[in-house]
Amino acid sequence: MAKIPVQFRLNGSDRAAFVGPSDNLLTLLRRGLNDFGPKYGCGQGTCGTCTVLVDGDLQLSCLTLAATCEGKHVETVSGMAEGPVLHPLQQAFMDHFAAQCGFCTPGMLTAAKALLAANPNPTRAEVIDGISGNICRCTGYDAIIEAILAAARGGQAKRTY
């Protein structure tokens, strides 16, 4: 099957790859470009752990065809910190113990980042709605919600979005 060339920005860097017409973005990121931030949890868009931002929009990378990312900017959890300096959301997740096994965390952080970009001062209900596409099977939702609310209150959040 003929491969398709695709060029896009990944966390601020230009990347290029050849993909099959049915290859999804998650496989390209993980197996093609060695970005292991987004995880495979279900492959059918129900768990949210593969969540990435494509041109700022929340996308499930397991349901996104890699070839459609031509010319776009893909952001994953791997690009959230600026060097050794954690993103305020990452710091809030640490401060509030908002991870147990850590497997849903990349998707949770990405969903939270998109939420705060659109709504810098969400209510608790809006936070719950914002992460409703992400499953935490360790059921640590409360700490995650607290962490996102704290990051929003921290005010620094606005600057980086």
Added chain:
Amino acid sequence: MLEFRKDLFAAERDDNLNIVGKGAQRQDMPGHVTGRSPFFDDHAFEGLLHLKVVRSPHHHARIRAIDTTAAERAPGVKRILRGADVPLNKNTLLSLINFGKDDEPTLAVSKVSYKGEPVVAIIAETEQQALAARALVRVDYDVLPHVFDVEEALKPGAPVVNETYPNNYFEYHDRYDHSKLRFGDVDRAFATADFIVDDRYQMSPIEHAPTETNGSIAAPEQNDRFVVHSCAQGLFFSLGTAAKILKLESNRLHFIGGTVGGGFGGKVDSLTEPLSILGAMMTGQPVRYVLDREEEMLYGSPRGAERIYIKDGILRDGRIVARRIRSYFDAGAYTRLSSYAAIKCTAHLPGPYTIPNVSADIYVAYTNRCPSTAMRGFGITAVDFALEVHMDKGAEACGMDPMEFRILNAYRDEDMKAHRRVAKNTALIECVQVVAEKAGWPLSDEARRQSSLTGGGGARALIPATPIDDNGRIGRPETRTGPATETLPAGAMRIPMTKQPIMEGSAEARPTPAAVPQYEPYRPTPASMPPAYQPMPAAPPPAMPPTAATAPPPAAAPAPAPAQPTQHGAVRFSSVFGTRRR
């Protein structure tokens, strides 16, 4: 928020705590929030191959023929594995601690015993190629009758699920079809009871559904070793299992793991590691075998379903005088950890209560369902649910408040438990009191005054005379029910060596155990303290002349048996399980 009650168990607690009650950052948290925590699948390998298995579409079928010729010629296919390629194609997980017989193949050869059982493994350059080739494998099945119900499976004439255990039950101590607990005489006690509460509880299998599915990547390493990135919850358990199945010295396997994307018990079975490593051995390349979500939900082993029957005999004042339990643990098609779950269940009975007469028979039954495994308190959680629902029904039967009914029957420090260990650090009474307080549930003053620290021991520490029976003894016809064959005298800690019912050897003519380690006999404190069964209702209960069934036998403390030498190490497991392999 965590609350420390200084008024409870102050003498037993060290308040000079460095970590408990204080916030401490987890060392893996920076990795989690930056997406850098190394889960098993987060490793790049040049030339990574992908393994997918062909699974049985039938619950129970004989395999007549397997044709892989078309799959072998499919694009990208590097290697196809069948049962004959697995060096030791039969294993049971707990064989590493000498418990149970090898009963489960890595790849089925002659028959499949559950829907989804792996039959053939395909290794290809891409996942899509492996999946395409999987569709080309032709397996010719002869469908057999199946059985899904634990009690149906134990009936004569039921389909044989697992040829290693041809009667569809796990064999305890090589001699019994169930795990037994006997303490006192329940039949006599039931005759004295004012109320009998009898019920049946049925659980469902529960899938752990971890966000990260089961999987592993194995790759040839230098010096003829293999590196294995594994999701295993018990990394060295998985290493030992893989070494056994592959007939490798364990030092040729380099397992890396410990970062587990949710396990909850569903990642102790080594579902993928042996085949990944075998694939790497056969191809000389890195091999990745990951369950997809559908496989995880359908064929990742669940919490085993249990069917539990409980019968309680209760006096008018609320004291439970007898409890009989019969439970069936659904192992699915193979043992895995169910045999151990049933032992935990037996040891946990009759729950956190002091009941003078207890009898329990716990079966592990094989059915044509997905093999079940560990999950968060397995063996205990389901029976606790049943026991606590039953406690509510018991309280209702005798017209008592359910909280006070629990406090009345709760175990206390120094009480003798049904499995003949002395209760220590008990706290059920305090838990009920705190729960009642938080819930605004009114308790009587007398109930509020009770304490786990006092009132136990004395007569409650005595071991009653206990009728024992041969019911369920393997190889004897009609042994499912029957009268007691003998009565152990009061104070007997265990069946004396000379009366071990099966010292003549097991069904498979394995060597008999050389010695059964004995525990230090417990010497109860002299019964000078008054019996501490303090009835809870404000009104004094009707005077109850002690009978042989309701009160422990009046016999004084028995002469202590001569202390037996205690054994340590691996043999201790065989003492728990009563059997020793090879």
